[in-house]
Amino acid sequence: DAKTTQPPSMDCAEGRAANLPCNHSTISGNEYVYWYRQIHSQGPQYIIHGLKNNETNEMASLIITEDRKSSTLILPHATLRDTAVYYCIVRAYSGAGSYQLTFGKGTKLSVIP
Amino acid sequence: DVKVTQSSRYLVKRTGEKVFLECVQDMDHENMFWYRQDPGLGLRLIYFSYDVKMKEKGDIPEGYSVSREKKERFSLILESASTNQTSMYLCASSLRSGNEQFFGPGTRLTVL
Numbered sequence: 001d002a003k004t005t006q007p008p009s010m011d012c013a014e015g016r017a018a019n020l021p022c023n024h025s026t027i028s029g030n031e032y033v034y035w036y037r038q039i040h041s042q043g044p045q046y047i048i049h050g051l052k053n054n055e056t057n058e059m060a061s062l063i064i065t066e067d068r069k070s071s072t073l074i075l076p077h078a079t080l081r082d083t084a085v086y087y088c089i090v091r092a093y094s095g096a097g098s099y100q101l102t103f104g105k106g107t108k109l110s111v112i113p
Numbered sequence: 114d115v116k117v118t119q120s121s122r123y124l125v126k127r128t129g130e131k132v133f134l135e136c137v138q139d140m141d142h143e144n145m146f147w148y149r150q151d152p153g154l155g156l157r158l159i160y161f162s163y164d165v166k167m168k169e170k171g172d173i174p175e176g177y178s179v180s181r182e183k184k185e186r187f188s189l190i191l192e193s194a195s196t197n198q199t200s201m202y203l204c205a206s207s208l209r210s211g212n213e214q215f216f217g218p219g220t221r222l223t224v225l
Contacts, residue, residue: 041219044214046213100161103156
């Protein structure tokens with residue numbers, strides 16, 4: 001399975017864009033990049049996913065480099081409620097008809113007032 | 114909105130007790146998952162199920178079993194709870210293979 005590397009922590013000023021990097025240099029051609037976040041004392045929440053092209057939804061944008069070895073999650077206008085641990089995950093196929101998500105340690109994003 | 118519910122937010126049990134953690138999803142999802150989360154270790158997959166009565170081991174199945182008799186319900190069973198099973202347990206579901214997973218609020222289990 002491809003592994004991901006993320007910085008352990010980041011700060012972002014409220015109202016500014018938060019750019020969270022992820023390195024996945026061993027990703028294979030059919031593996032997707034997923035982003036989840038976990039606010040303290042809650043279950044993880046799905047944010048966005050992509051394969052090759054950049055993706056945008058109501059929560060965030062995902063920028064994947066052309067060689068697919070890294071990606072950046074962008075929260076365009078961070079709020080205090082975006083303070084959470086953000087997980088970058090490469091989806092692996094584990095057989096038996098299901099895809100396993102392997103959660104690493106993520107990046108602890110602190111949005112500062 | 115998808116809703117994944119877990120039977121308890123907090124649970125305290127004694128060593129050797131049999132423990133049942135229940136998870137229910139209301140969106141007819143095929144796949145269901147049980148994870149545990151520990152400080153410094155992230156989320157680790159215990160078991161998952163891709164259909165009724167079907168189950169597959171995850172990364173750390175030892176000491177656990179699961180049951181999926183109905184599509185909407187996935188139970189995690191600790192046959193004889195031990196102190197090293199003190200953890201946050203998270204249930205998740207997904208519509209089909211490869212779809213995003215939706216998580217429940219978690220059950221914080223303490224084994225004394």
